[in-house]
Amino acid sequence: MTTTEKSENLVRVCGVEELTAGNVTRVNTQPPIAVYNIDGEFYATADWCSHDKSSLSDEGFIENGQIECGWHFAKFCIKTGAVTAPPASAPLAKYEVQVVDGAIYVVVES
Numbered sequence: 425m426t427t428t429e430k431s432e433n434l435v436r437v438c439g440v441e442e443l444t445a446g447n448v449t450r451v452n453t454q455p456p457i458a459v460y461n462i463d464g465e466f467y468a469t470a471d472w473c474s475h476d477k478s479s480l481s482d483e484g485f486i487e488n489g490q491i492e493c494g495w496h497f498a499k500f501c502i503k504t505g506a507v508t509a510p511p512a513s514a515p516l517a518k519y520e521v522q523v524v525d526g527a528i529y530v531v532v533e534s
């Protein structure tokens with residue numbers, strides 16, 4: 425058995441069929457996580473915009489693999505979390521996503 429200093433927890437998001445392509449949902453972890461379906465692939469980032477904590481899952485817009493913040497229109501690459509348009513300057517945290525038995529999970533360190 426391998427031990428690590430940090431343990432990882434799988435947090436269930438929803439069933440695969442509940443998050444259709446081009447959509448985003450939120451997991452109410454602390455801090456919350458936005459989970460996206462982009463062309464059938466699942467990705468997860470911090471839900472709060474790094475500019476001023478707008479909820480990207482509630483108020484953002486997905487286009488061309490990017491999430492645009494609904495408050496001041498910063499854009500982020502959903503796959504990498506990188507800023508692609510200001511006024512945000514810090515990238516979004518990224519989370520690993522796993523699909524297990526037809527459900528989507530995010531990996532959260534504790």
Ligand code: FES
Nearest residue numbers: 473475476493496
């Ligand atoms: S809160 Fe997102 S750009 Fe300002």
